[in-house]
Amino acid sequence: xxxxxxxxxxxxxxxxxxxxxxxxxxxxxxxxxxxxxxxxxxxxxxxxxxxxxxxxxxxxxxxxxxxxxxxxxxxxxxxxxxxxxxxxxxxxxxxxxxxxxxxxxxxxxxxxxxxxxxxxxxxxxxxxxxxxxxxxxxxxxxxxxxxxxxxxxxxxxxxxxxxxxxxxxxxxxxxxxxxxxxxxxxxxxxxxxxxxxxxxxxxxxxxxxxxxxx
Numbered sequence: 001x002x003x004x005x006x007x008x009x010x011x012x013x014x015x016x017x018x019x020x021x022x023x024x025x026x027x028x029x030x031x032x033x034x035x036x037x038x039x040x041x042x043x044x045x046x047x048x049x050x051x052x053x054x055x056x057x058x059x060x061x062x063x064x065x066x067x068x069x070x071x072x073x074x075x076x077x078x079x080x081x082x083x084x085x086x087x088x089x090x091x092x093x094x095x096x097x098x099x100x101x102x103x104x105x106x107x108x109x110x111x112x113x114x115x116x117x118x119x120x121x122x123x124x125x126x127x128x129x130x131x132x133x134x135x136x137x138x139x140x141x142x143x144x145x146x147x148x149x150x151x152x153x154x155x156x157x158x159x160x161x162x163x164x165x166x167x168x169x170x171x172x173x174x175x176x177x178x179x180x181x182x183x184x185x186x187x188x189x190x191x192x193x194x195x196x197x198x199x200x201x202x203x204x205x206x207x208x209x210x211x212x213x214x
């Protein structure tokens with residue numbers, strides 16, 4: 001069949017138009033697909049937000065049934081537990097005055113056969129220089145039978161030995177007992193082969209703190 005130029009041009013135009021229409025339909029479907037996918041994502045996020053809001057409201061409703069005194073106690077507990085938080089220190093509130101806490105601790109050390117190297121009253125030191133300081137006392141104590149194996153693991157840990165306990169009164173009149181966390185000291189000095197010794201020291205220090213403050 002012989003195709004004349006005019007018919008050839010018309011066929012080319014028809015083919016081009018058909019391809020264009022097919023492309024437009026394809027792009028339209030793709031656009032609708034993206035739109036619906038985006039719409040579904042918005043609904044999902046909205047549902048998640050509603051669930052979170054419902055959980056918060058439920059918590060608030062449960063909290064609202066508590067008395068004012070209970071809620072205040074919870075707030076004070078959170079604040080007090082982090083008031084003297086510091087890296088490498090464990091701090092426990094004492095039920096006794098600074099002097100009584102120190103006395104109870106010293107008696108406990110003597111009972112356990114620990115060596116009491118020194119008791120430093122920083123408040124008295126401040127008074128000797130005509131300065132004021134709230135009650136602040138450091139008790140230095142230890143046991144070479146326990147400390148020596150630690151120094152075998154890492155000799156630099158000697159800078160943090162003997163052990164120390166800080167008993168002090170804060171600005172509100174509360175008394176606190178603080179001591180170095182053995183885990184922190186182990187990390188600081190790279191002690192990795194004295195797990196049993198560290199566990200023993202950690203347990204002993206925790207028991208000392210509890211006995212002196214409760």
